Amino acid sequence: MCGVKCITFALWINILSVLTGENKFRLELTPVNPVIHVGTDLELTCQMNDCPDNVTFIWKSALDEFLGGEAKDEQTVSRLLIKNISVKHSDRVLCKAICQQSPKDIMTKIHMFYGPGTIKVSSNNTSVKLGERLEITCHADGNPEPTIVWWKQGETELQSQNHKLIINNASWSQAGWYWCNVSNHVGSQQLRVQVTVVGPPNIPKIQLSHREEPKEGESISIFCSLDGGPAELKLYKQSQSIATGDPNEPTVLLNISSIQITDAGVYTCEAKNDFGIERSTINITVQAAQHDIWRKPDLPMAILPAAGSVSLLTAAVLLIRHFRKKSVSSDITLD
Ligand SMILES: *[C@@H]1O[C@H](CO)[C@@H](O)[C@H](O)[C@H]1NC(C)=O
Ligand SMILES: *[C@@H]1O[C@H](CO)[C@@H](O)[C@H](O)[C@H]1NC(C)=O
Numbered sequence: 001m002c003g004v005k006c007i008t009f010a011l012w013i014n015i016l017s018v019l020t021g022e023n024k025f026r027l028e029l030t031p032v033n034p035v036i037h038v039g040t041d042l043e044l045t046c047q048m049n050d051c052p053d054n055v056t057f058i059w060k061s062a063l064d065e066f067l068g069g070e071a072k073d074e075q076t077v078s079r080l081l082i083k084n085i086s087v088k089h090s091d092r093v094l095c096k097a098i099c100q101q102s103p104k105d106i107m108t109k110i111h112m113f114y115g116p117g118t119i120k121v122s123s124n125n126t127s128v129k130l131g132e133r134l135e136i137t138c139h140a141d142g143n144p145e146p147t148i149v150w151w152k153q154g155e156t157e158l159q160s161q162n163h164k165l166i167i168n169n170a171s172w173s174q175a176g177w178y179w180c181n182v183s184n185h186v187g188s189q190q191l192r193v194q195v196t197v198v199g200p201p202n203i204p205k206i207q208l209s210h211r212e213e214p215k216e217g218e219s220i221s222i223f224c225s226l227d228g229g230p231a232e233l234k235l236y237k238q239s240q241s242i243a244t245g246d247p248n249e250p251t252v253l254l255n256i257s258s259i260q261i262t263d264a265g266v267y268t269c270e271a272k273n274d275f276g277i278e279r280s281t282i283n284i285t286v287q288a289a290q291h292d293i294w295r296k297p298d299l300p301m302a303i304l305p306a307a308g309s310v311s312l313l314t315a316a317v318l319l320i321r322h323f324r325k326k327s328v329s330s331d332i333t334l335d
């Protein structure tokens with residue numbers, strides 16, 4: 001049945017148990033698998049059973065990390081109290097007990113729940129060129145592993161449901177503040193990152209407040225506007241700059257309370273930034289206020305002779321009537 005090998009094995013086990021006190025004493029560490037929230041207190045109990053003498057206890061962290069806590073020993077029991085536990089407290093704890101020169105140890109792992117720590121972002125001020133790609137990663141430790149979402153300030157829809165915020169083919173509207181939210185059931189953290197989109201400006205728009213050909217003396221406004229990226233707007237007449245926009249305002253407005261003939265001409269709206277320049281123009285012609293009277297000289301040429309003929313005709317009619325009346329009356333006298 002059990003040969004020489006078997007006997008040797010049994011003997012070896014016996015020697016081993018004498019050396020380690022395997023069968024003599026039992027060491028227990030409770031709670032067996034501690035699960036705890038950071039910030040709370042944890043008490044670990046290490047008990048040596050069946051030791052007739054006082055036991056010497058030594059608490060250690062498995063990897064010589066900071067263990068913290070305060071131990072209270074009795075004959076065969078030691079209690080380690082760790083107050084306000086934090087991630088700096090080692091999560092592997094070893095209890096070493098010595099009874100009658102015979103050492104024995106037992107280890108446990110503390111499972112700590114903690115909210116996300118400091119958020120790390122690959123970059124917190126990022127600029128991307130129009131049409132190009134931008135990737136920002138966000139990370140924070142936590143237990144359980146936190147969930148990470150990206151959202152854009154002013155928008156309700158999430159931008160990303162993981163640690164990566166990816167902008168492909170950047171457009172002007174994608175500029176703004178993006179928040180990285182990191183959370184688990186213990187807590188949450190968030191950090192915002194500004195994304196700027198850079199590139200040449202779009203073509204600006206130039207418009208006249210009401211009509212293309214204002215009349216002299218009318219009040220008009222020339223409106224220059226830009227949608228899209230940041231650029232400085234300027235309004236020019238010929239090559240003279242006449243109005244400059246606020247760099248943060250995508251519009252320039254020029255009011256002319258009483259437009260003059262000399263105000264006529266080509267107006268240019270220019271949008272300029274570090275990446276380029278774009279322009280739009282408008283040709284404003286001003287109608288003279290006397291415009292209707294001015295054209296009157298043409299009128300008499302056509303109308304006066306006609307008026308003349310009318311009056312002549314009237315005179316002729318009156319004359320005919322007069323003579324008719326006369327002849328009628330003479331007829332009467334004749335009859
Ligand atoms: C064990 O320690 C206690 C004090 O903690 C002491 O009173 C007692 O005499 C000790 N017993 C032995 C067997 O050394
Ligand atoms: C617990 O520890 C944290 C740091 O780990 C500290 O900020 C906090 O004030 C402590 N709380 C108490 C009640 O001591």
Ligand SMILES: *[C@@H]1O[C@H](CO)[C@@H](O)[C@H](O)[C@H]1NC(C)=O
Nearest residue numbers: 120121122123124125126193
């Ligand atoms: C992000 O901004 C903070 C200040 O708000 C600064 O301390 C930190 O160094 C910045 N990090 C990066 C990656 O630019």
Ligand SMILES: *[C@@H]1O[C@H](CO)[C@@H](O)[C@H](O)[C@H]1NC(C)=O
Nearest residue numbers: 124125126127193194195196
């Ligand atoms: C971001 O960095 C750019 C230059 O790289 C700088 O011009 C801009 O002011 C910075 N923005 C913020 C909010 O720090």
Ligand SMILES: *[C@@H]1O[C@H](CO)[C@@H](O)[C@H](O)[C@H]1NC(C)=O
Nearest residue numbers: 130131132168169170171172
């Ligand atoms: C990038 O976006 C622009 C404007 O939204 C679009 O016209 C262009 O086709 C896009 N390019 C790619 C490669 O998706």
Ligand SMILES: *[C@@H]1O[C@H](CO)[C@@H](O)[C@H](O)[C@H]1NC(C)=O
Nearest residue numbers: 149150151158181188189190
């Ligand atoms: C981000 O976190 C803040 C507070 O931590 C919360 O109010 C907000 O609703 C979170 N947003 C998203 C999209 O999870």
Ligand SMILES: *[C@@H]1O[C@H](CO)[C@@H](O)[C@H](O)[C@H]1NC(C)=O
Nearest residue numbers: 209219220221253254255256
């Ligand atoms: C121009 O006129 C408009 C209304 O007609 C007014 O709202 C605006 O403030 C004026 N702008 C300037 C620069 O005078």
Ligand SMILES: *[C@@H]1O[C@H](CO)[C@@H](O)[C@H](O)[C@H]1NC(C)=O
Nearest residue numbers: 264265266282283284285286
């Ligand atoms: C602007 O319009 C006027 C009148 O229609 C015209 O005579 C002039 O040539 C135009 N100027 C330009 C630069 O097109």
